[in-house]
Amino acid sequence: MATINFGGVEEKVVTREEFSLEKAREVMKDETIAVIGYGVQGPGQSLNLKDNGFNVIVGQRKASKTWDKAIADGWVPGETLFEIEEALDRATVIQYLLSDAGQIAVWPTVQKYLKPGKALYFSHGFGITYKERTNIVPPKDVDVILVAPKGSGTSLRRMFLEGRGLNSSYAIFQDATGKAFDRVVALGIGVGSGYLFETTFKREVYSDLTGERGTLMGCIQGIFAAQYDTLRENGHTPSEAFNETVEELTQSLMPLVAENGMDWMYANTSTTAQRGALDWWKPFRDATKPVFEKLYKEVAAGNEAQRSIDSNSQDDYRVKLDAELKELRESEMWRAGTAVRKLRPENN
The missing domain is CATH 1.10.1040.10 (N-(1-d-carboxylethyl)-l-norvaline Dehydrogenase; domain 2)
Structure with missing residues (x-):
C-alpha cells in the first residue's frame, strides 16, 4: 500500500503496480464469486472479473429481463448463471449488487447463506451504514467489504475494454477471517479499478449520495x-x-x-x-x-x-x-x- 499526498493530505492508495492482477488471481484462486444483481454494476463487474480470469457466477431471477441480458452477455444457465439461492450457496464471496431497495427485499434470503468465512461484498455503503433502516446486519463470522467504482458499471466496462481503469474506493467493515484486506483489494483490481483509495462504508455513502x-x-x-x-x-x-x-x-x-x-x-x-x-x-x-x-x-x-x-x-x-x-x-x-x-x- 502506498501513501500519496493529495494537496497536503496523505491518503492510502493501492495501485495495480504494487498489487498486480497476477497477485489478485492468486489471492482469489480458490474462491467462487457470485454476483447477485445484474442491473447497474453487475454486468460490468462480473464481465471484467471473468475476463480477468476469476471464477465468477451470476445469480439472478429466472424469467426476468436481467436473466435474459445475462444470457446475451455470455453467461450460461446451469454453468455460470443460476437462480439467486443456488448462486448464494455456491459462493465463497457474495457480491451484493442489487439496488438499495432490492438489497433490503432480498436480505432475508442472503442471510441464510452467509456461512462462516464467506465474504459479503458491497459497492455502496448504504445498506450497512443505514442498517437501522435497512435491517441489513451481517453475522460476525463473515468478512464485510466494499469496492465502489467511481462511475457507472457501463463506464467501468467500457474503460476496461479500452485498457483503462476506473478509480474505486475500498473499505473493510468487518474482518472475520484475517484476509479481508487481500480479498477486497484483489476484487478491486479484478473488477478493473485504476487505483483504489481507502474509505469507510459511512464516508462512501455520505460522499456518494451528496x-x-x-x-x-x-x-x-x-x-x-x-x-x-x-x-x-x-x-x-x-x-x-x-x-x-x-x-x-x-x-x-x-x-x-x-x-x-x-x-x-x-x-x-x-x-x-x-x-x-x-x-x-x-x-x-x-x-x-x-x-x-x-x-x-x-x-x-x-x-x-x-x-x-x-x-x-x-x-x-x-x-x-x-x-x-x-x-x-x-x-x-x-x-x-x-x-x-x-x-x-x-x-x-
Whole structure:
C-alpha cells in the first residue's frame, strides 16, 4: 500500500503496480464469486472479473429481463448463471449488487447463506451504514467489504475494454477471517479499478449520495436548466442555447479538465473566457455552498436514505420513474440535445 499526498493530505492508495492482477488471481484462486444483481454494476463487474480470469457466477431471477441480458452477455444457465439461492450457496464471496431497495427485499434470503468465512461484498455503503433502516446486519463470522467504482458499471466496462481503469474506493467493515484486506483489494483490481483509495462504508455513502444529488447529476442538471432557460428567454435559439450550455462543456472543455485540471482548461481557452471564469466562479460557489451544506446534513441525518427507501420500495416506482425521466427527456433543452447529437460528425 502506498501513501500519496493529495494537496497536503496523505491518503492510502493501492495501485495495480504494487498489487498486480497476477497477485489478485492468486489471492482469489480458490474462491467462487457470485454476483447477485445484474442491473447497474453487475454486468460490468462480473464481465471484467471473468475476463480477468476469476471464477465468477451470476445469480439472478429466472424469467426476468436481467436473466435474459445475462444470457446475451455470455453467461450460461446451469454453468455460470443460476437462480439467486443456488448462486448464494455456491459462493465463497457474495457480491451484493442489487439496488438499495432490492438489497433490503432480498436480505432475508442472503442471510441464510452467509456461512462462516464467506465474504459479503458491497459497492455502496448504504445498506450497512443505514442498517437501522435497512435491517441489513451481517453475522460476525463473515468478512464485510466494499469496492465502489467511481462511475457507472457501463463506464467501468467500457474503460476496461479500452485498457483503462476506473478509480474505486475500498473499505473493510468487518474482518472475520484475517484476509479481508487481500480479498477486497484483489476484487478491486479484478473488477478493473485504476487505483483504489481507502474509505469507510459511512464516508462512501455520505460522499456518494451528496455527489449524485450534487455536481454529478442533480446540481449539474439544475445549472444546465437555469442557463439554458436564461438564454432562451433572451432570444437565443435552442441550438445556440444547448451548444453554449451543454455541448461545449461535455465535448470540449471537460476532456481538458480530465486531462490536466481546471487551470489547464482555463489556460487553453481565450483570454476573455479566462477572465470571466475567474471572476464568476466564486459567486457561483458562494451561491451554491448553502445548498450543498443543507444537502450534506440531509444525507448525514438519514433523510435522503429514507426518501430513497420509501420511494424505491413502492410497487409503482418504475412507472413514476419513467414518467419523471420522460418529462426530462421531452424538455426543450434535451430535445435540442438529441438534435445536436445527430449533427455530430461521427453520426453523419
